[in-house]
Amino acid sequence: MAAPPTPTLVLLPEWGAGHLMSMLESCKRLLLRGGRAFSITLLVMRPPTAQATSQVEEHVRREAASGLDIRFHRLPAVDPPADAAGVEDFIARYIQLHAPHVRDAVAGMPCPVAALVLDLFAAPMVDVARGLGVPSYVFMSSTGAMLALMLHLPVLHRVVTVGFDELDGELLWHGIPMAPWPLYAEQHLNAFELVADMGVAVPLKVDRKRDNFVEATELERAVRCLMGEEGRKAREKAAEMRDVCRKAVENGGSSDAALQRLSEALHDGAVPPTI
Structure with missing residues (x-):
């Protein structure tokens, strides 16, 4: 009898290094802590600037060569909003324009989805996860x-x-x-x-x-x-x-124990997306 497919943890970070890398590194700890009981799938948005795009691609190349079970799914490009009221509004609206592509990507996963982990700027996409019957978490990043x-x-x-x-x-x-x-x-x-x-x-x-x-x-x-x-x-x-x-963060400490509980909850709660 074939083994069941390994669940995947789907990440949607904002493209800035302080968002993308902190989310990815935290989820890599979960991956290693859980005995690699699930994989990581990073949804890659094309940033609105050439410089940011170059930086993201460098991160992708480095992580792809890490040997860990990390996959990268590039989302289709979208046109940036032209009437944003400030930087924060621009980022939030630019990310939200990717909602249909995020839904399609998660719905098309060939394995159960442990959760959709969202950047704070992408918090409204909890509705996408809810519509697919997938657990979701909002990640508060630091640098x-x-x-x-x-x-x-x-x-x-x-x-x-x-x-x-x-x-x-x-x-x-x-x-x-x-x-x-x-x-x-x-x-x-x-x-x-x-x-x-x-x-x-x-x-x-x-x-x-x-x-x-x-x-x-x-x-x-x-x-x-x-x-x-x-x-x-x-x-x-x-x-x-x-x-x-x-x-x-010591072995058995409160943060260490919480990380273990989260890893177990993610693995046990993995579900196939429903359309």
């Missing part, structure tokens, strides 16, 4: 580049100015207190959480009416606060959170 930056900061020998996006996870891992400077999207909420909820940061007053401008005197105050006695509690709390984070 590994920020982790590399934080590891390198102690050895920097020059002043560097950079925009930080979604640093809270990496900062907690390394026990680094901060003065968050939110710029856009959910960063204002992240900054509030770091200061008021977690207690690992000191507040930095930004002028949202002037594109989140910060006065030099305010920046100096926040930095001095972090380095002085006033920032001591934030430093202590950051060190405490560092230990909690590291314990969570």
Whole structure:
């Protein structure tokens, strides 16, 4: 009797490296954690720019040579929206235009589908999964580049100015207190959480009416606060959170156990798409 086909985990990431690679790497951990009880199928959208397209193709070439059970399904190209109200709206609408192609791709899978994993920008496509009777998850991505930056900061020998996006996870891992400077999207909420909820940061007053401008005197105050006695509690709390984070990913830790449960749920819940 032939063995049943291996279920596949279908991924739909946004094309940016911080979205595509973080989703793919997380699902590769699931693949390895589950004893390769399922494969990975990555739905590849053609990005709206030539530079982004080149970067995506480089990622695809590298992962295709990894030896893991990862397949790549290129979706048909779509015309970008011409009247988007800003970058976030453009990305969300551009991705949503792929909905019919995503439906066709998932419906045509030759094996059971463990789940459709969606980028946050593609969250409305849970309706596509629901229509096919397939489980769906929305993946909240962060960027590994920020982790590399934080590891390198102690050895920097020059002043560097950079925009930080979604640093809270990496900062907690390394026990680094901060003065968050939110710029856009959910960063204002992240900054509030770091200061008021977690207690690992000191507040930095930004002028949202002037594109989140910060006065030099305010920046100096926040930095001095972090380095002085006033920032001591934030430093202590950051060190405490560092230990909690590291314990969570150890063998048997809460994150490790959650990853195992998710792997089992994905495998047990795999279903053939229904049209």
